[in-house]
Amino acid sequence: xxxxxxxxxxxxxxxxxxxxQKLRTGVGQVFKDLSDGISEHADENxxxxxxxxxAASSSTKDAAKDKNSTISSQNQKEGSGTEKSEDQQExxxxxxxxxxxxxxxxxxxxxxxxxxxxxxxxxxxxxNIDYLSLDPxxxxxxxxxxxxxxxxxxxxxxxxxxxxxxxxxxNSLKRTQSPFFTSAKKQKGSLPVAxxxxxxxxxxxxxxxxxSNVDMSISxxxxxxxxxxxxxxxxxxxxAVVVLRGLMIEWVKVKGFDETFKxxxxxxxxxxxxxxxxxxxxxxxxxxxxxxxxxxxxxxxAIKSFVLWLEGFSTLFSAPCHKCGKHLQNNMPPTWRDFRxxxxxxxxxxx
Amino acid sequence: xxxxCVYDYPVPDGRSGAQVVDVLQKQVETMGAYKTGNFHxxxxxxxxxxxxxxxxxxxxxNSEHPASCFxxxxxxxxLVADTLFNGLMSNLKNYYQARKGAKIESKGQRYQxxxxxxxxxxxxxxxxxxxxxxxxxxxxxxxxxECWNLMKELLQSIVGNIAExxxxxxxxxxxxxxxxxxxMLQYLEHFNNFRNKAAMSQPAR
Ligand SMILES: [Zn+2]
Numbered sequence: 428x429x430x431x432x433x434x435x436x437x438x439x440x441x442x443x444x445x446x447x448q449k450l451r452t453g454v455g456q457v458f459k460d461l462s463d464g465i466s467e468h469a470d471e472n473x474x475x476x477x478x479x480x481x482a483a484s485s486s487t488k489d490a491a492k493d494k495n496s497t498i499s500s501q502n503q504k505e506g507s508g509t510e511k512s513e514d515q516q517e518x519x520x521x522x523x524x525x526x527x528x529x530x531x532x533x534x535x536x537x538x539x540x541x542x543x544x545x546x547x548x549x550x551x552x553x554x555n556i557d558y559l560s561l562d563p564x565x566x567x568x569x570x571x572x573x574x575x576x577x578x579x580x581x582x583x584x585x586x587x588x589x590x591x592x593x594x595x596x597x598n599s600l601k602r603t604q605s606p607f608f609t610s611a612k613k614q615k616g617s618l619p620v621a622x623x624x625x626x627x628x629x630x631x632x633x634x635x636x637x638x639s640n641v642d643m644s645i646s647x648x649x650x651x652x653x654x655x656x657x658x659x660x661x662x663x664x665x666x667a668v669v670v671l672r673g674l675m676i677e678w679v680k681v682k683g684f685d686e687t688f689k690x691x692x693x694x695x696x697x698x699x700x701x702x703x704x705x706x707x708x709x710x711x712x713x714x715x716x717x718x719x720x721x722x723x724x725x726x727x728x729a730i731k732s733f734v735l736w737l738e739g740f741s742t743l744f745s746a747p748c749h750k751c752g753k754h755l756q757n758n759m760p761p762t763w764r765d766f767r768x769x770x771x772x773x774x775x776x777x778x
Numbered sequence: 779x780x781x782x783c784v785y786d787y788p789v790p791d792g793r794s795g796a797q798v799v800d801v802l803q804k805q806v807e808t809m810g811a812y813k814t815g816n817f818h819x820x821x822x823x824x825x826x827x828x829x830x831x832x833x834x835x836x837x838x839x840n841s842e843h844p845a846s847c848f849x850x851x852x853x854x855x856x857l858v859a860d861t862l863f864n865g866l867m868s869n870l871k872n873y874y875q876a877r878k879g880a881k882i883e884s885k886g887q888r889y890q891x892x893x894x895x896x897x898x899x900x901x902x903x904x905x906x907x908x909x910x911x912x913x914x915x916x917x918x919x920x921x922x923x924e925c926w927n928l929m930k931e932l933l934q935s936i937v938g939n940i941a942e943x944x945x946x947x948x949x950x951x952x953x954x955x956x957x958x959x960x961x962m963l964q965y966l967e968h969f970n971n972f973r974n975k976a977a978m979s980q981p982a983r
Binding site for chain 2: 744759
């Protein structure tokens with residue numbers, strides 16, 4: 428009613444809906460008044476029919492149904508009882524007054540609605556999601572709430588990623604040379620040492636590594652372009668793939684000895700995980716180890732230390748935990764090897 | 779397929795096989811094992827008819843290797859073939875005949891516990907209950923020598939002191955790379971024991 432000039436579209440729509448409801452009540456009232464008037468009139472008619480049965484003409488029989496005829500018959504009858512008719516006229520006037528009032532309320536409400544409606548602009552749909560929310564067929568499905576949920580989730584993730592970026596950018600230890608994460612200055616400093624080792628030198632290094640380890644067979648291939656993929660078999664215990672960029676460890680996966688790193692068409696599969704929990708755990712630990720031994724200035728020592736650490740798993744199934752002395756903890760053998768002493772520990776028995 | 783150990787779990791007097799199986803199942807479930815379906819191992823034994831020195835041939839099937847058929851001679855020589863071998867045996871019936879009432883099987887619930895597979899089987903010979911076989915497999919390892927102590931820890935918490943030493947059949951092959959046949963040989967050993975016990979008790983009746 429009292430519209431402030433500045434109202435959001437939602438408030439406007441709400442106000443309009445409210446006014447429409449009011450208008451509907453008003454119209455309902457008008458119809459009610461009208462029907463009251465008619466029934467009143469019909470009652471009068473029928474009672475008159477009974478009293479003035481002799482005087483009444485035969486045409487009044489269907490009076491209640493035929494409005495015109497009733498009115499004319501009424502006019503004829505009014506003369507017969509003046510007192511009665513005056514009383515009736517008063518009644519009629521009252522009815523008419525009520526009707527008029529209702530009609531006035533309607534026209535008032537309607538002009539209000541017109542005013543409010545004038546402020547309403549066309550509703551701008553933002554995306555297909557909004558159409559989806561309007562689709563009555565979709566009322567029964569959960570798609571719309573799910574989409575909203577996903578949207579909220581994405582927003583939250585974005586926010587967290589930003590926070591993580593702020594925290595991580597304060598950390599100076601970086602392995603990735605992407606210009607998004609490191610300054611150009613640093614990139615120039617660290618790149619040549621570990622990453623830009625010629626493939627021939629890497630091959631020779633890996634060959635020597637293979638020769639010096641009795642328990643391990645190590646081979647290198649380059650199925651992914653310039654990156655070397657080192658495949659390590661440790662006794663009859665485990666197999667590992669180590670993806671190298673130059674002499675930098677980029678990726679490690681560990682699997683059981685009866686599993687394979689080959690896809691059905693003979694390609695090397697560096698992605699799939701072991702089906703055994705114990706080797707999934709060791710993969711996690713090996714990733715941690717590749718970071719621990721990371722030394723961009725002395726990449727050869729880094730790889731040698733990593734391989735030596737991995738060799739510690741030759742006793743994976745036979746060595747008990749150094750701390751608790753047992754083989755099994757949570758039905759798993761000691762999957763951790765200390766970085767310095769290579770002593771076996773259960774995941775939960777590490778300090 | 780990792781290292782498997784099969785043990786004969788004794789049924790104490792006055793208790794039914796079903797009761798003991800139930801207790802064992804409850805026990806492994808308490809340890810955190812979850813059901814991964816049923817398993818089934820059967821053995822049919824054939825006798826040579828024409829040869830001067832009679833020979834015995836055992837045909838075993840294992841639901842863990844549904845496409846395979848294990849043919850084992852008494853000498854321990856083993857042939858692993860696909861299931862078409864069953865048809866071949868019926869063609870050889872003039873030379874090898876199935877011993878009547880000798881079909882023996884172990885079946886029951888299969889469980890997974892971390893990387894362990896546990897099988898609690900009721901053994902029945904020609905339809906009547908004979909005993910319980912418990913199999914524990916440690917899937918990631920292929921050498922019994924390496925993982926025996928580790929398996930012993932788990933085995934002893936299920937079957938107790940019966941698992942003090944590795945199974946007899948496995949002992950001479952502890953350092954070999956484990957194969958499915960080595961599990962079948964253990965089952966055959968137990969099946970033969972059950973049959974002998976049944977044969978011994980029969981004349982006494
Ligand atoms: Zn421990």
